[in-house]
Amino acid sequence: MNTVLLTGANRGIGLELARQCKQRGDRVIAVCRSSSDELDALDVRVETGIDVTDDASVAALAKKLGDTSIDIVINNAGILKRTSLEEGDFASMREQFEINSLGPLRLTRALLPLMKKGGKVAIITSRMGSIEDNTSGGHYGYRMSKAAVNIAGKSLSVDLAPKGIFVAIIHPGMVRTRMTGFSGIEVDESARGVLARIDALGASNTGTFWHQNGEVLPW
Numbered sequence: 001m002n003t004v005l006l007t008g009a010n011r012g013i014g015l016e017l018a019r020q021c022k023q024r025g026d027r028v029i030a031v032c033r034s035s036s037d038e039l040d041a042l043d044v045r046v047e048t049g050i051d052v053t054d055d056a057s058v059a060a061l062a063k064k065l066g067d068t069s070i071d072i073v074i075n076n077a078g079i080l081k082r083t084s085l086e087e088g089d090f091a092s093m094r095e096q097f098e099i100n101s102l103g104p105l106r107l108t109r110a111l112l113p114l115m116k117k118g119g120k121v122a123i124i125t126s127r128m129g130s131i132e133d134n135t136s137g138g139h140y141g142y143r144m145s146k147a148a149v150n151i152a153g154k155s156l157s158v159d160l161a162p163k164g165i166f167v168a169i170i171h172p173g174m175v176r177t178r179m180t181g182f183s184g185i186e187v188d189e190s191a192r193g194v195l196a197r198i199d200a201l202g203a204s205n206t207g208t209f210w211h212q213n214g215e216v217l218p219w
């Protein structure tokens, strides 16, 4: 039985990841700013009041976990705010950087002392952070924040390999959540793929940028 801690667990892909982990018998620690009826109904451990942009809040989570051993950390929390060249709002770009890029690094760093050899870290990124795949432009804040977290994930994979901790950088697909106005594939298909990538993660493929469907994506 694995202990899986994930962020953004109150809705969208995070909620479905929590549901599927619970279903398959994992011990789930569902982290969010505030819970939801759907998350409460899952009957898993819920840690509320955790904002991934806030050092004190993330440190408080680590402290509360005490010596709980964590096998898998899934950095899922994220936001998308539309920023075009003409209407690029730097405050919103900065906000996306704080949540999407620094958030996963902050949380992972805080929880590392609770992880052992064989542990896994997943970063839910987006192919919109792929430079090579960018043929449609725009979305400055989101694309830049996801490109930044991709390279943070790669560095984590290098730095943590000697400890036997592996890192996956995963695009969940275009998924029917509030973020996309509920268009795209169903959350259960996305979460199944994300968990399959984490299951297949190990020393030989740490630091890979995957689509949840198993395709390796270009940086």
Ligand SMILES: NC(=O)c1ccc[n+]([C@@H]2O[C@H](COP(=O)([O-])OP(=O)(O)OC[C@H]3O[C@@H](n4cnc5c(N)ncnc54)[C@H](OP(=O)(O)O)[C@@H]3O)[C@@H](O)[C@H]2O)c1
Residues within 6 Å of the ligand: 007, 008, 009, 010, 011, 012, 013, 014, 032, 033, 034, 050, 051, 052, 053, 076, 077, 078, 079, 080, 099, 124, 125, 126, 127, 171, 172, 173, 174, 175, 176, 177, 178, 179, 180, 184
């Ligand atoms: N949906 C897609 O098609 C798609 C595609 C590519 C990548 N992704 C990525 O997948 C991840 C999940 O997205 P989603 O589609 O499930 O979106 P979503 O339904 O909008 O959920 C976003 C989650 O992130 C949480 N969050 C936002 N800011 C936070 C903060 N400062 N601290 C802690 N939690 C915060 C939200 O919590 P609150 O309820 O408190 O706001 C919510 O739980 C994101 O990283 C997103 O970039 C999604």
